[in-house]
Amino acid sequence: MKILLLSAYDADSHRYWHQNLIEQFPEHDWTLLTLPARYFSWRIRGNSLSWAFGPERSTLEQPYDLLIATSMTDLSALKGMVPNLANTPTMVYFHENQFAYPATEKAHKTVEPQILNIYTAASADRILFNTAYNRDTFLHGASALLKKLPDQVPAELVTRLKNRSEVLPVPLENRLFTSPEQSQLKHTDWQDDDQRALRIVWAARWEYDKGPGHLLAILQQFETQDIDYRLCLLGQKFRHSPNEFNLITEQFKHRLVQFGYAESRDEYLQWLRGADIFLSTAIHEFQGLSVSEAVTCGCLPLLPAREVYPVLFDETYLYSCSDDINQEAKGACEKLTEYSSPLTAPAQPDSSHLSWKNQRENYRQIFTELADQTLKN
Template sequence: MRVLLLSAYAAQSHRYWQLGLRQMFPHWQWVELELPARHFSWRVRGNPLFWSVSEREVLESGFQLLVATSMVDLATLRGLVPALASVPSLLYFHENQFEFPQDRQQHSLLEAQMVSIYSAMAADRLAFNSAYNRDSFLSGCSQLFARLPDFVPERVVDAMEEKTEVLPVPLLPVVEAQASAWRPEEKSRALRILWNARFEHDKGGEGLHRILKGLEPSGLHYQLAVTGQQFRNSPAVFSAIQRDFEHRLVQFGYMDSAADYHALQAGADIILSTALHEFQGLAVMQAVRAGCMPLVPDRLAYREMYPEHCRYQSCPDNLQQEADSAITLLLELAARPSVPIDMSAYSIEQLRPRYLRLLQSLQDSQPQPS
């Protein structure tokens, strides 16, 4: 099968998903176009303009299937490149533009929301990486339509819902690594806590800082690794964490070596999340697969992925109450034997048949030449 794969905002998780598609279907012919993950507002609006001019020959070269991320302005692109209008299409949602924390956004999300609606209407099928992602998108569309002044057609959301499917990003196989950043302990081994997310406000740095401060009086013997992508405008709280908990840290900041990062995951006991926004949470999933016990807030996609005894109280409007709940649960988890959580349902082997069924059904729906 010859497949056109479009990624208009190629963040790490999007590229990880692209690699998974290629590994699931290595005999298919994948033609991939992607744009870098920066200049969000322009990227969302500008991708059809750029591709329709600069990559027109590629786009018109003939495909049996079109797979695009939800950042792609699919409706406009199909209008500008009529050759794509008849190609069966899947729009894949890694995230949606209705559930991002908006208090500190530097750009309005309304235009991106409308682009995603038009693209969803133009696509033949929609896939979401979690039920939370799907439900919050459809709910967000309904709430937006309810605020519009007039001439809002009926059943738009229903029509989109009828062509949705929940299809997680698969976890890719990793090579086991031997080295580790964790410090060896001569006496009883310290509890090893890992926090691995982008250093951005929506990943809950303030909550992490409060949890760590609350742990100090408990007397818990622990080591800490804080790792993830860093940015020039990362919140100042991450510098405060590095300063205040230097005595606990075995790692702070991004790790260039994938092998070292996998070893860090494999050596940790607890993977802690303080996220305010997470549609699937690949970094947490990878750590849980490596043997970590998840300690996550009772919200977002975590509710459908991890058992109740791993979720602490969600209080985004009361960070101290949330931190106290997380500390209580962390101490409980530290005191009991760890029982690994089975993540095999998210493996390439388990998800490949579901992907194949969806993609094959789209390809089969393509009109055959007479």
């Protein structure tokens, strides 16, 4: 099968997904086109122009049995500008949707990214979402937006989108589910610390939607409760990262064993395998790949009871949330206290259903169904 895969805003999580997808299906003939994850407003609106009238046009004009696109792709425009793609069976994968992002004063107040999501979904034969939370917030958001439009709005559009939709998670690498050698279980910097200290990892993009203010408040609460811990703070830092990270280095230098991006994938996994707890403070999360990876590596998740987390994890692993950031920090601290006692610590959650071993057949079946559609046309 000849498959064209388009990743119009190739962020780390999108790259993780398509690299493993291609690796899992070597029997197919893959063509991958990507665009850098920068200049968001231009990228999501201009990717169809960049591809259709750029050097990749000849690639797009080749015959394909299946077209796979991420939700950032301006699919309706691209199919119009490159007519041979119009009749190619198409699967769109939503890593996120533009209806469920947290509001910020810095964000452009425009519905165009949301409209683009609707157009792209409407141009696909199958619409896949990484979680039910992602699917439901998309459908609810699309319905709410369409109700605000003045006239000539298709009455059954959201129903048609819903009927084409299903949930299929981003699978985790199979190697995460194999036990590493004992010598590799713990990162050397963890081993140098007091063995009684809780080893906590926080790993996310260093941006406002991952809750740096919440993280700072939680660490301050840990100090008031005299909790003994070490913190490994991982993630991608940007030119203008929130100031809370500077405050964390100033106030919690004595707790930090790592501050910044891991030098390699293997080092990142070593940090996870050596940790006790994975802490999230996200105010925007659609699947939480880093959490799932950490759980697979043996960490107990300590997560806010919001976003996708209540869908994925039992309340045992969730701390209470509040509009009062300090009150929320107290909830996280109370949950951490439970984790630190053998009598109240929860069992390790099972993430085996997320392995490629258990998800590959679901992907294969969709490919086959769409390919059969090609033969019928």
